[in-house]
Each structure stands twice: as C-alpha cells, then as structure tokens.
Amino acid sequence: MGKATSLRGAMGVLAALAFTALATVSAAAQDAAKGEITMGSWGGGTSAAWRSIIKPFTDRTGIPVRVVEWPDPQPVIRAQAGNPQYNAGVMNYVDAYRLAKAGMLQTFRPEQVPGISHIPPEYLLKDKDGAIIGVPVYFQYYGIAYNVNEAKASDFESWDSLADPKWKGKLGIARSKDSATYDLTLYAHIHGGSDTNIEPGIPLLRGLAANSIAVTAAMAQMNTLLSRGEVAAVPYYSARFWGPQALPNASIVLPREGGLMLPYLVAVPKGSKHPAASLAWLNYVLEAQPQLTILHGSGYIPFNADAKPDGEDLGRLGMPVADLLKRLYEPDWGTVADHQEERINLVEQISAQVK
Amino acid sequence: MPTGRSLYLALLPAILLLTLLTFGLAKLIAVSFDTGHGIGLASYVGFFARPDYVRMLWRTLLVALATTVICVLIGYPTAWFISRCQAHRSLFLLLVILPWLVSVVVRTYGWIVLLGNKGLINNLLVLMGATQRPIPLMFNLVGVIIGLVHISLPFMILAILAAFRHLDGALAEAAMSLGARPWQSFRRVILPLTMPGVMSGCSLVFLSTTGVIVTPLLLGGLRDGMMGTQIYQEMFIVFSYPKAATMAVLLALCGVLVIVPLQWLERRMSRHSRAAQA
Amino acid sequence: MRLRLPLWQPVVAAVFVFLPAPIVIVIAASFSHTGYLDLPPWPLSLRWYIALLSDTEWLGAIGTSLALAFVAASASVLTALCAAQVLARRRFTGSHFIGLLLMLPLVFPHAALAVVMVGLLMSFGAGGTFAGLLLVHAILTLPYAYRPLIGSVMSLDTDMEEAAMSLGARPFYVLRRVSLPLIRPGLITGFLFAFIVSFDEVTVTMFLTGPDITTLPVKIFHAIQETSDPVVGAVSSLIVLVTILAVMLVQRVVRLEQFAGHGGSDTAVPARRSHA
Numbered sequence: 001m002g003k004a005t006s007l008r009g010a011m012g013v014l015a016a017l018a019f020t021a022l023a024t025v026s027a028a029a030q031d032a033a034k035g036e037i038t039m040g041s042w043g044g045g046t047s048a049a050w051r052s053i054i055k056p057f058t059d060r061t062g063i064p065v066r067v068v069e070w071p072d073p074q075p076v077i078r079a080q081a082g083n084p085q086y087n088a089g090v091m092n093y094v095d096a097y098r099l100a101k102a103g104m105l106q107t108f109r110p111e112q113v114p115g116i117s118h119i120p121p122e123y124l125l126k127d128k129d130g131a132i133i134g135v136p137v138y139f140q141y142y143g144i145a146y147n148v149n150e151a152k153a154s155d156f157e158s159w160d161s162l163a164d165p166k167w168k169g170k171l172g173i174a175r176s177k178d179s180a181t182y183d184l185t186l187y188a189h190i191h192g193g194s195d196t197n198i199e200p201g202i203p204l205l206r207g208l209a210a211n212s213i214a215v216t217a218a219m220a221q222m223n224t225l226l227s228r229g230e231v232a233a234v235p236y237y238s239a240r241f242w243g244p245q246a247l248p249n250a251s252i253v254l255p256r257e258g259g260l261m262l263p264y265l266v267a268v269p270k271g272s273k274h275p276a277a278s279l280a281w282l283n284y285v286l287e288a289q290p291q292l293t294i295l296h297g298s299g300y301i302p303f304n305a306d307a308k309p310d311g312e313d314l315g316r317l318g319m320p321v322a323d324l325l326k327r328l329y330e331p332d333w334g335t336v337a338d339h340q341e342e343r344i345n346l347v348e349q350i351s352a353q354v355k
Numbered sequence: 356m357p358t359g360r361s362l363y364l365a366l367l368p369a370i371l372l373l374t375l376l377t378f379g380l381a382k383l384i385a386v387s388f389d390t391g392h393g394i395g396l397a398s399y400v401g402f403f404a405r406p407d408y409v410r411m412l413w414r415t416l417l418v419a420l421a422t423t424v425i426c427v428l429i430g431y432p433t434a435w436f437i438s439r440c441q442a443h444r445s446l447f448l449l450l451v452i453l454p455w456l457v458s459v460v461v462r463t464y465g466w467i468v469l470l471g472n473k474g475l476i477n478n479l480l481v482l483m484g485a486t487q488r489p490i491p492l493m494f495n496l497v498g499v500i501i502g503l504v505h506i507s508l509p510f511m512i513l514a515i516l517a518a519f520r521h522l523d524g525a526l527a528e529a530a531m532s533l534g535a536r537p538w539q540s541f542r543r544v545i546l547p548l549t550m551p552g553v554m555s556g557c558s559l560v561f562l563s564t565t566g567v568i569v570t571p572l573l574l575g576g577l578r579d580g581m582m583g584t585q586i587y588q589e590m591f592i593v594f595s596y597p598k599a600a601t602m603a604v605l606l607a608l609c610g611v612l613v614i615v616p617l618q619w620l621e622r623r624m625s626r627h628s629r630a631a632q633a
Numbered sequence: 634m635r636l637r638l639p640l641w642q643p644v645v646a647a648v649f650v651f652l653p654a655p656i657v658i659v660i661a662a663s664f665s666h667t668g669y670l671d672l673p674p675w676p677l678s679l680r681w682y683i684a685l686l687s688d689t690e691w692l693g694a695i696g697t698s699l700a701l702a703f704v705a706a707s708a709s710v711l712t713a714l715c716a717a718q719v720l721a722r723r724r725f726t727g728s729h730f731i732g733l734l735l736m737l738p739l740v741f742p743h744a745a746l747a748v749v750m751v752g753l754l755m756s757f758g759a760g761g762t763f764a765g766l767l768l769v770h771a772i773l774t775l776p777y778a779y780r781p782l783i784g785s786v787m788s789l790d791t792d793m794e795e796a797a798m799s800l801g802a803r804p805f806y807v808l809r810r811v812s813l814p815l816i817r818p819g820l821i822t823g824f825l826f827a828f829i830v831s832f833d834e835v836t837v838t839m840f841l842t843g844p845d846i847t848t849l850p851v852k853i854f855h856a857i858q859e860t861s862d863p864v865v866g867a868v869s870s871l872i873v874l875v876t877i878l879a880v881m882l883v884q885r886v887v888r889l890e891q892f893a894g895h896g897g898s899d900t901a902v903p904a905r906r907s908h909a
Contacts, residue, residue: 376749596752
C-alpha cells in the first residue's frame with residue numbers, strides 16, 4: 001500500500017505543480033489584456049538594446065513594454081496575418097518592404113509620427129502611395145569579421161579576399177536569405193553590377209561559399225565559432241563589436257570597397273491591438289535619447305540627426321558618422337526586396353553546387 | 356460497462372482529434388496541389404526542377420538509411436546483451452530509456468559541447484597526441500549522423516528487445532545441443548526469430564529520421580541540408596507555406612514508399628517465426 | 634547462450650558510454666563557472682541555477698511546459714482510454730482505420746507533421762495560444778497513451794466485468810471498481826509517457842509558439858541559436874531531472890521491460906490480442 005500512496009503523492013505533486021503553473025500563465029495572459037506593447041525583436045544584442053530603453057517610456061506613459069525574441073519578422077507576421085500578437089517589431093528594410101507590400105503592416109502619415117522630422121528624409125521607407133512604413137531608428141554595417149588569432153585585418157583589404165582559396169574550410173557565410181539580400185547586393189555593386197543586375201556579384205559569392213565551413217544560421221552559434229577561431233572570418237554585423245559586449249578575440253574590418261549599410265525600422269503589424277499605445281511607442285523610439293541609449297549599450301548607430309554620439313561612443317565608432325556613411329553603400333531596398341525570393345533560390349543553388 | 360450502441364459514444368473524443376488531424380493533412384495536400392489558379396502539379400514540378408532540392412531529398416533518405424543501418428548494427432548486440440543479462444538488467448534498461456526520453460534539444464546541446472573543433476573529444480585527442488589538427492566532427496554529416504543515431508538507437512534497442520522477449524531462449528540452447536555451432540544457431544534460429552523486431556525498429560527509425568530538424572540544423576554544415584531543415588527555412592525565414600507543404604507531402608510519401616514493403620516483410624516474418632515457435 | 638563473438642562486448646560497452654554521454658556533459662557544464670561549453674568545468678558554481686531562479690521568462694516557460702504536458706497528457710489519456718474501450722471490444726468498419734490513425738503521429742515524419750499543424754492552427758487563428766498547443770500536443774501524444782492502454786484493456790478479462798454486471802452492478806460501478814484497477818498500470822504508463830513526450834517536444838512545437846506562450850524546449854532551442862544564454866545548461870539539467878522523476882514513477886508501476894513493447898511500430902493492429 002505504501003507504494004501506491006507514495007505514487008499517488010508524487011502524482012499529486014506533479015498535478016499541483018502543473019496547476020500552479022497554469023494559474024501563473026493565465027494570470028500573465030490577463031495582464032496583457034490591459035494594454036501593453038509586445039515588441040518583436042531578434043535575440044541577443046538586439047533584444048538587449050530594446051529592453052534598455054523601456055523604463056523611461058513606461059515611467060512617462062504608464063504603458064508596459066515587453067520585448068519578445070522572434071526568429072525572424074517576416075514569417076512571424078505572415079503567419080499571424082489578420083490576428084497579430086505583436087504590437088510592434090524591429091526589422092530590416094527588406095522585411096518591412098515585403099510585409100508592407102503584402103498588406104501586413106500599418107502605414108502612417110507624417111503627422112501621426114511627428115518625430116519623423118528628425119530623420120533625414122532619404123532614410124524613410126515609403127510604400128507606392130507614399131505612406132510611411134514604420135519609423136527608421138538606427139543602422140549598423142556589414143563588414144568582414146575575423147578572429148584575431150587566425151587572421152589579420154590586412155588579410156581583408158578587399159572583399160575579394162573571401163574567395164581566396166587559402167581560406168578553404170575556414171570561413172563562415174550568412175544563411176541563404178541574408179547572403180541573397182546583403183552579400184549578393186554588395187558584391188554586385190563592387191563588381192560593377194546594380195541592385196537590378198546582380199550577375200557580377202555571383203563569382204565572389206560562389207568563392208566565399210566554396211571556402212565556408214559553417215553557416216550563420218544562428219547568431220549565437222557563429223559568435224562562438226568566431227570567438228574560438230573555428231571560423232577565421234565571416235561577413236558580419238558591426239554591432240557585434242561594440243563595447244563590453246564585443247565578441248572576444250574578434251574584430252571587424254571595412255575593406256577598401258566599403259561595406260553595406262544595414263538600416264532598421266520599427267513597424268506595426270496591421271490590425272494589432274492598442275494602436276494608440278503603438279503610436280506613442282513609435283514616437284518615443286524616434287527621439288534622440290533612446291537612440292543614444294541603444295548606441296551606447298549595443299552599437300546601433302542612431303538615425304535621429306540630433307542624436308550626436310560623443311566621448312566614448314564616438315571613440316568606439318572610430319570616425320564621425322558622416323564619414324562612416326560615405327564608406328557604406330545603401331542600395332534601393334525596394335528593388336532588393338522585389339527580387340528577394342528569386343535570389344534566395346539562386347543562392348541556395350550556388351551553395352549546393354560548390355564542392 | 357456501457358453496452359450496445361452507447362459504447363460507440365466513447366469514440367467521440369478520439370474521432371474529434373483525428374478529424375482535426377485529417378483536416379490538417381487534407382489542407383496540406385490541397386495546398387501542395389494549388390497552383391494559384393486551379394489544381395496542378397506546378398509546385399512538384401518546381402521542386403524536381405531544382406537539382407539541389409532533388410539532391411537534398413536523396414541526402415535525407417541516405418542519412419536516414421545510414422542512421423538505420425548503424426542503429427541495427429550496434430543496437431542488435433546491445434538488445435541481445437540486455438535480454439541475456441541476469442543482474443542489473445533494469446539498470447541497463449534505464450541507461451537506454453532515459454536518454455530516449457530527454458528532450459532532443461538538450462541532447463543536441465550536449466553534442467555541440469562534445470563534437471566541436473575545440474570540443475571535449477577533439478581537445479582530448481589533441482592532448483593525447485592522437486591528432487595534431489582537430490578532426491571535424493561537427494558541421495558535417497558525421498555530426499548529424501552521430502546526433503541522429505543517438506536519438507534513434509533507443510527505439511531500435513527497445514524494438515529488438517521486444518522480439519528477444521518473445522524468443523524462447525530454450526530454442527537456441529536446443530539448437531546448440533543438437534550440434535549446431537553458435538554461429539549457425541544464431542543465423543538459423545535466433546536471427547530469423549528476432550527479425551520482426553529488427554524490421555519494426557528499422558521502419559520507426561527510418562521514418563523518424565527523415566523528419567528531423569533540430570539535429571541537422573545545429574550539427575550540420577552548409578551543404579548538409581535535409582528536407583526538415585529546408586522546411587524549417589521555408590516556414591521560418593521566407594514563410595512560403597505552399598513550398599513547405601509540397602516538401603512535407605514528398606517527405607511523407609517517401610516514408611510510405613519505404614515503409615510499406617518493410618511492414619509487409621515484417622508481417623510475413625513474424626508469421627513465420629510464430630509458426631517456427633509453435 | 635553466451636555471446637561468443639569477441640567483437641560484441643566492446644560494441645555493447647561503447648553503446649552504454651555513448652547513450653548517457655551528451656546528457657552527462659550537459660549536467661557537468663551547467664555547474665561550470667563560465668556556463669559556456671568549456672570543459673572541465675572547474676571551478677564549480679551554482680550561479681546559473683541561481684540566475685535561472687530569478688529569471689521570470691525561463692520560469693514562465695517551465696510553468697507553461699509543465700502545465701501543457703499535464704493537461705495534454707490528461708486529455709490524451711482520457712481520449713485513448715475511451716477509444717481503447719471500444720476498439721478492444723468491437724470490430725466494425727473503420728475500426729482498423731481508427732487504430733491506424735491513432736498511431737499516425739508516431740510514424741509521420743515530424744517536420745511534415747509540423748507543417749500540418751501550422752496549417753491546422755492557422756485555420757482557427759490558434760497559433761501561439763495555449764489552446765492551440767494543447768490541441769496539437771493532445772494529438773501528438775495519442776500514440777504514446779494509446780499503446781499501453783490498448784494492451785491493458787485487451788488483457789482485461791471481460792468475463793469479470795460481465796460477472797459483475799450479471800450480479801446487478803451498474804456500469805459505472807463496474808468501471809470504477811472492476812475495470813479501472815485492472816488497467817491502472819496501463820493508465821499510469823500511458824499518462825507519464827504522454828507527459829514526457831509533451832514536455833520534451835520541440836520539432837513541431839517551435840512552429841506554434843508565440844509572444845504570449847513558449848515552451849521550455851523551444852526556448853532552449855532559440856537560446857542555443859540566438860543568445861547562447863549560459864542558463865541553458867541549468868535549464869537543460871532541469872529537464873533531465875523531470876524526465877528521471879517521471880521514469881522513476883513509471884518504474885514503480887510497471888517493470889521497465891514493459892517499455893520494450895512500446896518501441897516498435899507493430900502497432901497498427903490493435904484488434905489483435907497480444908501473446909504476452
């Protein structure tokens with residue numbers, strides 16, 4: 001009988017645990033109904049950046065903000081079309097453009113987001129009718145990251161070095177979606193192509209693929225590989241090399257051809273709850289102070305013209321923002337977005353072909 | 356017990372769940388045949404027009420096959436050992452069952468620690484002077500297959516063990532005492548009688564391996580994509596539900612094509628083995 | 634009969650090192666001070682367990698997973714029990730088919746099943762909700778609940794029920810006093826099995842979580858991919874602990890060897906009395 005009793009006891013404990021958990025979950029769900037911002041973001045440094053600016057906003061407006069990590073904005077927002085569970089999300093211009101084209105993002109008139117006047121107009125992303133798709137917040141750049149024990153900055157004076165056979169089995173490459181969107185665009189530009197004609201960029205991408213051992217399918221994994229020198233170099237994101245959170249044993253270099261500018265905006269899925277709260281949030285993230293906070297903590301460079309990096313941050317940037325911008329190529333993201341799907345298919349076939 | 360017709364009411368919850376499952380399946384198949392303006396094979400034609408996709412399909416089947424074969428080769432002696440083991444049998448069983456029940460992500464995480472170029476195994480090998488350069492165990496098919504064998508091996512061992520439980524131990528002894536040498540008694544008596552278990556293990560391992568995502572995603576490299584990782588990519592990165600649906604149907608179809616003959620063989624063999632034991 | 638071939642012993646020994654290896658490593662790494670994948674883990678530290686206990690997001694995921702596994706396993710066991718009562722006693726047109734369908738989630742490639750479930754939940758707008766996950770997990774765990782139950786119900790002596798009925802006992806009384814105690818081992822095994830499978834499931838579930846709900850394995854998966862949060866080791870060890878507890882519970886009710894019968898796919902034929 002003792003066996004049965006202790007068994008019943010154990011099952012009871014299990015049940016109690018489960019129901020306490022259930023109660024907590026449903027209580028949390030009720031909180032969400034009061035009106036809060038659930039913002040989607042990539043994980044790691046990006047979500048940390050956004051969490052760092054929540055408090056002043058909530059203190060001012062009383063609206064709680066929750067940053068939830070999503071794998072990627074496009075699939076999440078598409079999967080939730082008509083019944084979005086996010087009130088906002090940070091995404092790159094290609095994601096935003098494609099989602100807006102599919103009618104899945106809220107668009108805005110300038111008077112709804114007055115803070116937009118602080119953003120240089122050339123960085124506004126607009127749909128065909130001229131309505132604003134989300135608010136631009138910051139950018140970083142795409143350069144070549146390398147492990148300091150396995151390579152030197154001088155190894156990568158040109159992007160073409162990535163195709164050098166001496167790196168066989170030592171490089172990393174972005175996942176097909178990002179190589180189709182970033183690498184191919186940049187490589188085509190360097191080799192005399194354009195956003196519509198990416199043919200000239202293909203040989204370099206093929207060379208890089210042939211040298212690659214690992215894919216940046218996931219940031220954390222590539223961070224580890226790069227820090228440990230299992231990958232000697234990889235086309236990568238500048239914000240990974242900022243301040244105390246910088247990847248150990250690694251650095252990033254801008255080859256002489258320059259790098260790719262990677263701008264980001266905050267958009268609102270169409271039909272999401274609490275539109276007024278979302279609007280307040282958009283206006284807040286346009287302000288100079290939160291953008292500077294994000295720069296300081298995470299290395300994303302502000303779009304707000306009044307957000308002037310000073311002291312420590314300017315030193316880390318290494319040059320004034322205007323000089324940096326001169327070395328970065330910004331494609332027409334709409335064109336890149338229109339061709340994204342076919343180019344992903346192309347890149348997949350290129351990676352599969354190389355030996 | 357309720358009797359008569361009212362007994363059938365008890366089937367209702369199951370029927371409800373199964374109807375939903377069938378509905379999802381039907382929707383999947385419908386989407387894969389939807390060309391946007393009618394019914395057609397466009398998405399399948401599109402799939403087979405891509406040599407890299409076709410190669411990926413083959414790779415998926417080959418990886419599943421390799422995993423299945425390795426599982427049989429190392430699972431069979433293990434199952435035999437457990438079935439003959441007198442002392443500590445439940446301890447050995449526990450060693451099989453526990454890893455089986457621990458979440459795949461947790462186990463894969465462990466393999467990442469072990470298999471990396473600077474992981475535990477390579478560090479040990481270098482330390483012992485067995486090798487100067489680390490042996491690549493991860494970001495290639497070696498890593499994927501190690502991870503998959505780890506996931507599937509308990510399935511295989513348990514399936515074969517079930518067959519050994521049906522096997523009358525005295526039969527093998529009798530064969531031996533009648534003058535059969537160990538190898539002959541194994542080949543003529545034990546192997547045929549446990550074959551149904553092997554077959555059933557094979558079907559299960561093969562099928563579950565064709566549908567994996569986490570292992571090839573975390574342990575595989577650039578050129579080691581499988582159907583599961585491609586489905587993941589279609590759903591999570593580009594959200595092309597129709598494309599994912601087409602791949603899912605193909606994956607399920609391949610499974611059926613391989614399994615139906617295996618099941619038929621298994622049933623034949625178990626009939627034989629029962630006849631032999633009777 | 635003894636194992637004569639000398640090659641086999643090293644193979645078997647290697648298998649018993651191989652199977653627990655990654656799990657032992659995860660647990661060891663969780664006590665390391667850096668929390669990263671470096672080994673040996675000296676100096677030992679509990680800091681990641683402490684960090685875990687103060688992280689509401691991880692605790693929330695643990696809570697969700699426990700609740701989901703409990704409710705899904707209950708639903709699945711009840712459904713399977715009812716179905717087994719019928720399928721073990723009656724043969725009718727379609728009974729074989731229902732038996733097959735009940736086992737389908739076990740043999741259908743999970744990547745494909747994930748796409749099926751996404752489509753299903755999207756039709757109801759139930760993606761990223763507890764109800765949606767519950768539905769999917771109830772379906773996914775059906776085979777695990779059904780197999781031990783159909784075995785128990787079949788080996789149940791229907792004569793005993795009939796005897797009780799003929800003595801005037803009412804059906805519900807017969808169920809509670811005669812049938813249930815007899816199928817209890819099957820019931821508990823089925824429940825715990827379904828619980829573990831639901832608690833650990835990631836391949837299908839990762840397609841269905843949302844901002845308001847995520848399960849522990851899915852959160853671990855994303856953490857491995859995106860953040861390499863060192864808490865992962867501690868959380869993973871926790872999963873191992875829950876699994877060990879559940880297996881210990883099963884072991885109290887049935888001999889572990891019963892499990893051997895559950896691995897096979899020789900399952901599609903429930904309307905056949907087992908030989909054991």
